[in-house]
Amino acid sequence: MPVYEPWNEARGAEIIAEYSHMEGATLVILHALQEAFGHVPQAAVPMVASALNLSRAEVHGVVTFYHDFRQKPAGKHVLKLCRAEACQAAGGDAVATRAEAKLGVKIGNTTADERVTLEPIYCLGLCATAPSAMLDGRVVGRLDESRIDALIAEAQR
Amino acid sequence: MSLRIFIPRDAAAVAVGADETALALQRAAAKRNAAIEVVRTGSRGLYWLEPMVEVATSKGRVAFGPVGEADAASVLDAMLADGPHALRQGLTEEIPWLKRQSRLTFARCGIIDPRSVEDYRAHDGYKGLERALTLTPDAILADVAASGLRGRGGAGFPTGIKWKTVAQTSADQKYVICNADEGDSGTFADRMIMEGDPFVMIEGMTIAAIAVGATKGYVYIRSEYPHAIEAMNAAIAAARHAGYLGPRICDSKHSFDLEVRVGAGAYVCGEETSLLESLEGRRGIVRAKPPLPAHKGLFGRPSVINNVLSFAAIPFILAGGVKAYADFGMGRSRGTMPIQLAGNIKRGGLFETAFGVTLGELVDDIGGGTLTGRPVRAVQVGGPLGAYFPRALFDTPFDYEAFAARDGLIGHGGIVVFDDTVDMSKQARFAMEFCAIESCGKCTPCRIGAIRGVETIDKILAGERVAENLAVVEDLCNTMKFGSLCALGGFTPYPVMSALNHFREDFGPTPKRLQAAE
Numbered sequence: 001m002p003v004y005e006p007w008n009e010a011r012g013a014e015i016i017a018e019y020s021h022m023e024g025a026t027l028v029i030l031h032a033l034q035e036a037f038g039h040v041p042q043a044a045v046p047m048v049a050s051a052l053n054l055s056r057a058e059v060h061g062v063v064t065f066y067h068d069f070r071q072k073p074a075g076k077h078v079l080k081l082c083r084a085e086a087c088q089a090a091g092g093d094a095v096a097t098r099a100e101a102k103l104g105v106k107i108g109n110t111t112a113d114e115r116v117t118l119e120p121i122y123c124l125g126l127c128a129t130a131p132s133a134m135l136d137g138r139v140v141g142r143l144d145e146s147r148i149d150a151l152i153a154e155a156q157r
Numbered sequence: 158m159s160l161r162i163f164i165p166r167d168a169a170a171v172a173v174g175a176d177e178t179a180l181a182l183q184r185a186a187a188k189r190n191a192a193i194e195v196v197r198t199g200s201r202g203l204y205w206l207e208p209m210v211e212v213a214t215s216k217g218r219v220a221f222g223p224v225g226e227a228d229a230a231s232v233l234d235a236m237l238a239d240g241p242h243a244l245r246q247g248l249t250e251e252i253p254w255l256k257r258q259s260r261l262t263f264a265r266c267g268i269i270d271p272r273s274v275e276d277y278r279a280h281d282g283y284k285g286l287e288r289a290l291t292l293t294p295d296a297i298l299a300d301v302a303a304s305g306l307r308g309r310g311g312a313g314f315p316t317g318i319k320w321k322t323v324a325q326t327s328a329d330q331k332y333v334i335c336n337a338d339e340g341d342s343g344t345f346a347d348r349m350i351m352e353g354d355p356f357v358m359i360e361g362m363t364i365a366a367i368a369v370g371a372t373k374g375y376v377y378i379r380s381e382y383p384h385a386i387e388a389m390n391a392a393i394a395a396a397r398h399a400g401y402l403g404p405r406i407c408d409s410k411h412s413f414d415l416e417v418r419v420g421a422g423a424y425v426c427g428e429e430t431s432l433l434e435s436l437e438g439r440r441g442i443v444r445a446k447p448p449l450p451a452h453k454g455l456f457g458r459p460s461v462i463n464n465v466l467s468f469a470a471i472p473f474i475l476a477g478g479v480k481a482y483a484d485f486g487m488g489r490s491r492g493t494m495p496i497q498l499a500g501n502i503k504r505g506g507l508f509e510t511a512f513g514v515t516l517g518e519l520v521d522d523i524g525g526g527t528l529t530g531r532p533v534r535a536v537q538v539g540g541p542l543g544a545y546f547p548r549a550l551f552d553t554p555f556d557y558e559a560f561a562a563r564d565g566l567i568g569h570g571g572i573v574v575f576d577d578t579v580d581m582s583k584q585a586r587f588a589m590e591f592c593a594i595e596s597c598g599k600c601t602p603c604r605i606g607a608i609r610g611v612e613t614i615d616k617i618l619a620g621e622r623v624a625e626n627l628a629v630v631e632d633l634c635n636t637m638k639f640g641s642l643c644a645l646g647g648f649t650p651y652p653v654m655s656a657l658n659h660f661r662e663d664f665g666p667t668p669k670r671l672q673a674a675e
Contacts (some may be wrong), residue, residue: 023456026438027421031380052438065423065440065597068380084342084591085537085584089500089575090528122424122541122591124381125345128170128204128498128505129186137383141172 001076002136004038011036012044020051026062030069040069075110075117077155080134081106083120086127095131095143102152116155159192160236161213165267167200167352168384169345174225175208181229183208188230191237199353201267201505203254212236212251220246254504254523259485261478261493262469263346263509266353272391274399277356283401283474289364290409292592294324297368297475304474304482305491310336310427310464311539311568311644313490313557319461323369326459331371333362333413334436334455334462337378337385338420339425341540343392343571347465349507351378351385354469355392356401359415361468363406364475366413374548375455377432379420389417399471409549424541424595428643429462431597443643444596466495466567469569487513490556498524500537500573517551520574531576535660537584539568541591542648542657545584564655566648581660586614588652592645603646606637624666630657 005011015036019028029048033040040063049059063069081087081096096107103111103118110117126132129141135151143151164170164179179195186193186539203209206222210232221232221244235242246252260266269276277283289297302317320637323331335358350358362374376393378386393415396402404412423441425431430444433455454460470492474482482492490512496519520526520536527533528544535545544565546553553559560567575584589610594666596603610633617626634650641647657664 024418024436024438027435028438031419031421058439061440066423068421085587086343086500086566086573088587089573089579090583100255115277118410121422122379122595123340123342123344124168124172125339125348126172127343127345127500127571127664128502128507129169129173129207130500132172134381139168139172139384141169 004073005036007041007043009043009047012041012047016044016047016051026051026054026059027066030063034069038073042071053084072141075114077115077136078117078119079151079155080119080121081107082122082124082126082130082132084123086123087131090130091144092131095133095148098145099152102149116152125152159194159195161194161398162236162547163196163198163211163213163218163526164208165200165353166197166271166384167207167349168382169204170200170207171384173207173223174481177226178208178224178229182233185230185233189233189237190294191233193233194287196270198268199266199271200349200507201249201255202263202349203252204503204506205504206246209246212510214239216248218249220249220252222246247528254506254508257523258509259493259511261473261482262357262466262495263354263486263507264473265357266349266507267339269354271353271355271388272395274356274401277354281476282356282472283360285475286360286363288399288409288477289367289475290407290411294368294370294385297364298324300475300479301368301471301562305486305489306467306470306474306482307490307557308463309466309470309494309569311341311566316467316520319451319463320365320368322449323371323459323461326452326460330373330456330458331369332455332458332460333366333369333371333374334432334460335362335374335376335386335465335468336427336429336432336462337376337382337389337465338377338432339382339569340424340427341542341569341571343537343573344497344540344569345499346495346497346507346570347387348382350465350469351382352388355389356396357469357472358465359392359396359402361442361471362415362473363401363413365463366466367411369459369461371461372412372414374415375436376415376417377420377426377436378417379426380422382619386417386419393417423595423597425593425645426644431643433460433461438549440597442599445642466569485511487511487554487556488558490558494567494570496554496555497571498641500527501527501576502574503528512556513554515551516546516550516553516555516572519555519572520551524572524574527574527576529576531578533574534577534579535575535581535584537573537575537652538571539566539651540571541588542566543568543571544651545581545659546655547659549659564658566651581656581663582614582618585656586611588649588656589614590617592649596645600639600640600642600646602640603642603649604644606641607649609633610637610649615659617664620665627657
């Protein structure tokens with residue numbers, strides 16, 4: 001399970017300063033902030049803008065353009081199910097339906113107890129061992145009923 | 158003497174238990190007091206056999222697969238005794254599926270330790286760069302042009318011409334950029350190279366840098382590929398340490414260094430101008446062309462942007478393989494193509510072969526049909542923007558022009574197989590939905606057309622004015638195809654229209670108006 005720090009302005013400033021010298025540093029900094037805090041805190045946006053001589057709107061635009069960046073924390077565990085064609089062809093729809101039923105949320109949502117966020121992902125590149133998923137950064141292929149059940153049980157623990 | 162055992166660290170092998178198998182083998186060896194050395198390699202690409210474990214013998218490597226955690230102990234016994242085992246596949250090189258391939262780009266993948274420059278060199282690595290360092294940039298460009306290599310990302314643009322354009326453009330700074338944003342479903346060749354033979358790509362990029370006069374390079378890898386990111390970073394550090402990257406590479410006058418940048422989940426960033434925007438730290442909004450990236454690319458500087466497989470093909474060509482490379486293939490599609498067999502398929506994986514093999518051979522003969530054992534009904538070739546082909550088109554040879562002539566594309570070489578339970582209207586709807594989710598929003602046909610497409614297909618599926626709505630979908634597809642700025646909006650009509658044209662029965666009863674027209 002990933003462990004994140006609570007938002008802290010000084011720590012945020014330190015992360016931004018570490019990368020702001022790089023060419024085109026915006027995404028690098030946003031990734032680093034999310035790695036540390038689990039999301040890109042609203043308070044960090046004007047700080048990034050100021051460090052890179054950009055407007056707040058420009059940084060906000062980047063945060064909201066990319067699917068990866070979160071504006072609020074996810075659940076304790078993030079389960080990403082590949083929903084692209086190769087996984088669809090190999091029974092991915094049934095796996096997704098089962099995961100939604102077991103967790104009681106639709107894809108794109110977090111369970112009420114905030115333990116699991118269920119997200120779609122468009123291709124993990126595991127298309128010859130489909131259907132596949134990623135739980136907190138760990139990849140799992142050849143999903144069937146028992147394997148998805150085990151993954152969900154692990155996420156709910 | 159200790160037994161050398163090879164287990165992939167490839168993400169897809171890990172996803173089906175390669176790490177657990179490796180640990181179980183170590184435990185079993187400790188219990189038996191057997192000395193083993195485990196080398197973590199890339200994957201050979203025989204994914205139905207993963208986790209595939211190999212052992213070095215006097216006759217060559219012998220493969221076992223798929224070796225689950227529970228099989229590890231008995232497999233180790235068979236390795237130690239050189240005895241039979243139900244999972245024993247014989248000499249790896251003799252496995253027919255591998256033997257009938259022509260592995261030029263993937264010659265080392267699954268064989269070498271992807272973190273070791275020495276191992277790469279021991280398997281003919283850096284021979285292309287060594288020769289390139291003795292040549293003039295013009296001579297390098299001539300080799301690349303003569304090989305007939307075309308961009309393996311999907312567009313198939315001649316690599317030699319692209320490089321020459323950058324070489325001829327003067328600037329204070331030029332860049333070499335690797336597009337490793339392999340977002341197409343059904344493709345994984347880039348990931349395999351980065352995880353299994355990253356130095357071949359680094360070598361290819363270095364040769365490009367020398368040819369065009371660039372000193373700085375970026376590898377833009379999608380965030381969905383954490384294993385590839387780790388592998389590339391490790392390989393770049395190792396290459397730098399060995400003097401193959403950095404100032405004055407191999408004591409020559411050339412300097413070149415590389416940096417990995419990570420995407421953030423936007424499919425459109427696989428489009429080269431959108432990728433440039435993203436590298437510059439902005440939203441991945443597509444740029445209008447011209448100017449071409451070769452003239453004004455990253456930060457407005459001339460930039461070579463190629464796919465992983467294009468760069469990975471370069472070392473073989475430069476190591477004296479120009480003619481050998483060009484001798485493979487058919488028509489204007491020269492060389493070999495790493496084809497990826499995926500989805501509902503019995504023997505899925507990486508099959509590198511000369512252009513010209515037919516779709517039917519690939520799916521039925523090599524792939525063995527579906528994993529479910531049901532009849533193959535449709536295959537999608539070339540990712541989410543590629544057409545769906547029915548069995549009737551299985552005689553199409555794998556070639557850029559042959560696919561284009563049948564309103565399809567080979568794209569990045571992925572083939573996704575579907576059995577007869579597939580509902581093609583759902584697949585057409587998904588193509589539109591995916592385009593709507595991933596559209597960068599710059600041009601209207603893509604941004605709005607995709608959403609209208611989903612709505613209209615929903616109406617058709619609800620049986621609402623089917624003939625009129627089918628005409629609307631067709632019209633929308635034409636607008637998207639000819640009015641979009643990039644391939645996302647421009648190619649989404651391929652899966653939609655191919656589903657409609659080849660599988661009309663899935664879209665409800667044939668409308669009366671169209672019957673009258675026939």
